[in-house]
Amino acid sequence: MAGPLPRNGPFRFQQDTPLVMGHVASKSMYYGIFAALMVLTWITVAVAYVDLGAANKAVALGIATIKATLVVLFFMHVKESSRLTKVIVASGFFFLAILVALTMTDYASRGFLPMPPGLQ
């Protein structure tokens, strides 16, 4: 997918040798990702019944993120996509991180200083 695209050149459409558009992944790859997603779902439910303290949340979100990454890279073909598409995809999650991080810095730091007397 990377590399310069032909500009203004005659594009010859040959009926007998169809151009393969992008990468055709093997069926076994899709079955493998499906199996991994199912196993991870089972793990996340099983782990939820074990008391790990604060780690329960981290494990649940960590497994969800692994699952989401597998879907994005393999089912959504981002692994085989152009660098431009990869940057666009990453930027989406980057902006989501800004949304969460900046909001949380506000709410987490509200008790740091007492309210000015006039506003109490």
Place this chain on the structure above:
Amino acid sequence: MSDAAVHTGAHGHAHHPALQHHFDTMQQQKEAGVLGMWLFLLTEILFFGGLFMAYTLYRIWYYDAFVAGSLELDLFWGTLNTAVLIGSSLTMALAVRAAQTSNRNLTMAMIIATMVLGTVFLGVKVIEYEHKFAVGLIPGPGFVWHGNEALGRNVQLFFSLYFTMTGLHALHMIIGLGIMTVILWMTWKGRFDAEYYAPVEMTGLYWHFVDIVWIYLFPLLYLVERHN
């Protein structure tokens, strides 16, 4: 647009009938389409992101109420639906692959399988919603709460977020089923081949995105604190 014969005559060279005049190649056209679809999905990430942010904050503030609310959800149905939706992502990915290899019948079969699994998911959601209406777990004046009375008000907050987030997710799935109906019809008409299957690919991207939203909704809503 015009058909292939007109294009051949006007341009002096043959190209795929689905190639729009402002693109040089099918490859470039597909690349632009994928990029545009992802830009749409970015707006969707932030659309759901706002709700996830609200959920995170209220969960930190009213953690006990969120634990109590989460335990009212039936983990069996939640887990089943997670499996069903992952299965539908597999059939959707196989539908795109079948289109890539010009296998029309398999494309149609896989789109139908995806639609069936999507409908199963929505059916389970109906069972879950129906149960919550029956026992009064609907935020508002009619809210019925038999647990710790001090938590009741904030348990309503949990269920407000539960219904908003799963409801918007379900709405996305209903829209997805509508899109798939059109794609199924286009496939049946023989519109797609190994060079032009962009609409199938775009539908796949949308469907997988909806799957990802659920991948996060499931642990956040159903698995807040299941031990004890």
